[in-house]
Amino acid sequence: xxxxxxxxxxxxxxxxxxxxxxxxGALRAGQTExxxxxxxxxxxxxxxxxxxxxxxxxxxxxxxxxLWSGGIAPAISPLPWWKRRWLWGALPAVATAALLIxxxxxxxxxxxLVAARTPAAAPDGALVAAATPSSARALERQFAQLExxxxxxxxxRVDRGRGVMRSxxxxxxxxxxxx
Amino acid sequence: MPEEQAVxxxxxxxxxxxxxxxxxxxxxxxxxxxxxxxxxxxxxAHDCLRETFLAAYRHLATFTWHEGGLYPWLKTLAxxxxxxxxxxxGRRQRxxxxxxxxxxxxxxxxxxxxxxxELQRSALRVRIESVLGDLNPRYAQVLRLRLLEDRSREExxxxxxxxxxxxxxxxxxxxxxxxxxxxxxxxxxxxxL
Numbered sequence: 001x002x003x004x005x006x007x008x009x010x011x012x013x014x015x016x017x018x019x020x021x022x023x024x025g026a027l028r029a030g031q032t033e034x035x036x037x038x039x040x041x042x043x044x045x046x047x048x049x050x051x052x053x054x055x056x057x058x059x060x061x062x063x064x065x066x067l068w069s070g071g072i073a074p075a076i077s078p079l080p081w082w083k084r085r086w087l088w089g090a091l092p093a094v095a096t097a098a099l100l101i102x103x104x105x106x107x108x109x110x111x112x113l114v115a116a117r118t119p120a121a122a123p124d125g126a127l128v129a130a131a132t133p134s135s136a137r138a139l140e141r142q143f144a145q146l147e148x149x150x151x152x153x154x155x156x157r158v159d160r161g162r163g164v165m166r167s168x169x170x171x172x173x174x175x176x177x178x179x
Numbered sequence: 180m181p182e183e184q185a186v187x188x189x190x191x192x193x194x195x196x197x198x199x200x201x202x203x204x205x206x207x208x209x210x211x212x213x214x215x216x217x218x219x220x221x222x223x224a225h226d227c228l229r230e231t232f233l234a235a236y237r238h239l240a241t242f243t244w245h246e247g248g249l250y251p252w253l254k255t256l257a258x259x260x261x262x263x264x265x266x267x268x269g270r271r272q273r274x275x276x277x278x279x280x281x282x283x284x285x286x287x288x289x290x291x292x293x294x295x296x297e298l299q300r301s302a303l304r305v306r307i308e309s310v311l312g313d314l315n316p317r318y319a320q321v322l323r324l325r326l327l328e329d330r331s332r333e334e335x336x337x338x339x340x341x342x343x344x345x346x347x348x349x350x351x352x353x354x355x356x357x358x359x360x361x362x363x364x365x366x367x368x369x370x371x372l
Contacts, residue, residue, distance in 0.1 A: 019221045026332075030351030033344060043354035048219055049278040050326040050357075053304045056211035063225065064206060068199065071229040076195060076236045 018057035023047045180204040183248050191239045198239070202232050205250060205293070209257045212296040216279040217261040227264055231257040250292045310360050318353035325350060 027040040027047070051057075180186060180201070189197035206228055214224035214231075234256050242252055290296040307327075311319040317339065324330045324338055325346075336346045 018215060019219070026347050027351050027354065029344075030347035030349070033348045034351055040351075042358050043351060045219065045278045046354040046357050046361075047326060048216075049303075050307060050322060052216060052278065053300060053307050054327050054329065056300065057215040057221065057224075059207040059210040059228075064203065067206070067225060067229050068202060072202065072232050072236075073195070073199070075233055076198065 018048050018051040018055075023051075180248075184244055187239070187242065187244065187249050190236075191242065198232075198236055201235075201249065201253075205253050206232065208250075208293040208296055209253060212290070212293075212300070213254055213257045213279075214261055217258065218264065219278065223261075223264055223268075227257060227260045230260045234260065247291050251289075310357060310364065313360050313364075314353070314356050317349065318356045321346065321349045321353045322357060 024040065024044055027043050031037070031040055031043075186197045186200050190201055209231065210224055210228050214227050215221070218224050218227065231253065235253055238256075242249065290299050311322060314322075321335060321339060324335045325332070330338070332343050332346055336343045339346065339349065341349060
């Protein structure tokens with residue numbers, strides 16, 4: 001006896017369709033009354049056959065719609081782009097890659113700017129120092145060093161100019177004393 | 180289905196509305212005349228019907244149009260899906276209330292469209308009448324009244340002059356007798372597929 005046979009379905013007065021479970025209930029009631037036991041599958045097939053000959057089991061309009069809208073249509077309809085699974089997987093990766101590109105490009109722009117502002121004669125060490133993230137501090141240190149040298153150089157040139165001028169004035173004065 | 184070839188071509192090209200037109204034209208017939216007889220279970224028939232049309236949508240591009248139209252192709256798909264389900268659910272399920280084999284012997288050939296399915300059902304009715312002619316008259320009467328003429332239990336009991344409880348016994352014995360008569364005539368009512 002199958003598990004389904006074990007269920008005693010209620011006997012209704014007017015079963016309608018081919019597969020109405022009440023048919024099995026009626027058969028099992030008759031079998032019990034007749035003092036028999038066991039499967040009624042073969043007798044159930046006879047009932048199904050004769051009921052099918054009378055009128056086949058219909059697929060109701062509601063079931064037709066439900067099968068279409070609930071099972072078939074969603075499976076055959078293409079998903080809108082915002083519902084595609086691959087999109088949501090790829091989106092974070094694309095965003096990360098874009099961010100990385102922006103950061104790297106900004107870094108290379110900084111290096112180009114520093115290279116353009118650094119004198120060509122500057123030592124390689126200074127250029128590398130300027131290209132580092134602490135380039136502003138390196139530039140400041142370099143400027144302080146160059147400023148001292150420049151002031152000393154300027155002071156020396158002023159002193160030399162002053163000496164030259166004095167000797168010229170003395171030479172003019174001594175030439176003016178002569179008749 | 181009117182202009183079936185054009186509709187099938189559109190559906191094969193991915194037109195969802197054309198495919199829905201095919202579904203609404205053939206799903207009821209496949210359910211009533213193919214899947215219910217093979218499976219003997221409404222829910223299983225629904226599942227198989229859905230799987231049939233999903234497979235049809237996937238493989239429609241491989242369908243080559245011929246004079247018989249799309250129905251025989253869909254019917255083959257539906258039968259294959261039903262057999263897959265029966266194999267998966269095991270032997271016990273195959274014996275429950277399925278009657279497809281008997282339909283197969285009732286007609287002269289495999290129905291190729293919904294109209295032929297209906298004709299085959301008429302042929303089945305004639306064959307059933309011939310089997311009923313060989314039965315005990317009371318068994319034949321209870322089967323006719325209850326199953327073919329759709330009379331209520333009370334009406335049947337009154338017509339047969341028995342109690343309602345006795346009618347169930349009579350119906351059970353009549354079904355057994357009908358099955359035995361089918362076996363005698365070489366008609367299979369329920370068998371493994």
